[in-house]
Amino acid sequence: MVNRTRAVAMLNITGFNIGCFALPFIQLYFGNAGGVLATIFDTGNALLVTGGSYVLIKYLLPNSQGEGMGINGVVKNLSQSVPFCTYIVMFLLASIHVKVPDVINQILHPIGAATPFLAMFMLGVLFNPNVESSQFKMAVGLTVMRLGWGILFSLTAYYLLPFDLFTRQVLSVVVFAPASALAPIYSVRLDADVQLSAFTNSLTIICGVIIMSYLSVMYTTT
Template sequence: MAEILMKAAAFVAIIFMGYLLRKKGFFKEEDFHVLSKIVLKITLPAAIVANFSGVDLQASLLILSVLGLGGGLMLITSAYLAAGKNREEKAFFMLNTSGYNIGNFTMPFAQSFLGPAGVITTSLFDTGNSFICLGGAFSAAKMVKEGEGKISLIPIIKTLVRSIPFDAYITMTALSLLHISLPAAVITFSEVVSGANAFIAMLMMGVGFKISGDTSQKGKIVKILAVRYGV
């Protein structure tokens, strides 16, 4: 337990360090986007590849992808019902209540505390969650705001295909189910790069941490958080 608490404290310390470095001018606000690109396009995909490699994936675990999608749909529906009658407010609630930040936040913890098994199960959950985060919630909110009667799947699919972590999820899941292994050089390279994922992800959150808004928004924020954590 002491080791787990120390590691968790180290993560919090890295976030705090990123925040202090930005306040001191070491990082600029726009550096958050650079760090985000490094995580989402380099270190996170590498972590997925490294942890999936050599694992005999059971087909029954694919139910986690269904849970990821179902959880997002449940949050969108709850947000729609909890908001007022105003279309813009409903759309605002739907966008800010749904989805789980798996890649930037959950994955570093799963990678550090739970090892390959944690990364694989989290990745499978995020495969379903990606349909919500990478276009599903936005499309549903737009439909509600504009009063349209349908959700367009084509933009969602295009966004998913362009997402490197999602492509890594799908590719590595398929290879694991087919019992196909990547070359040793690819796995070794991925393991080295993935070692930086947790650190850069935590540092990125510290650099990007910023509180904004006015007092009139506090009521909506409290209501959104109540719906999200209540569900």
């Protein structure tokens, strides 16, 4: 039971929902230039949310039989993650300046456009507001912990990073993006507390909308 809760905590504290949530949000307030910055931020974030955190949790936390996963298992699981492998391939292509043909982009565009809807739909299917008091307290605690780190990252990005003001503003907003939409799905695969994971994820979305809206309006109207 302890590991099932720890798995939920690790999934919902690490990683950000950039593609399905923050990217369109940032583009709305900061335009395409802000969207580019959010995408660059997602370059490292995607390593976690597309399978990195899932495999790391399987490696660190033994299963119900007390069995852990070795290095071979880590490599095998990462190689079986379609999002992770896709990210690696696209990163390598970008590194050697190979452009994906426009026809492929045209074919994949409808699929990509449907991703936010499917992610929110899956979260809605898994979400159950009738949680137990212990689950509610845990979800609130995880959300507060995530917001605490978000505040620290936001202040660091705004006041300490050696970038122009626009870049620092975008980064200080992006770090309040909610937890990854894949967290509840990976909770299912880890046999963790799915109800707790979905409820926590929903709380981070609510907090993300409020804080990111406030900061974005403040930055773009002053």
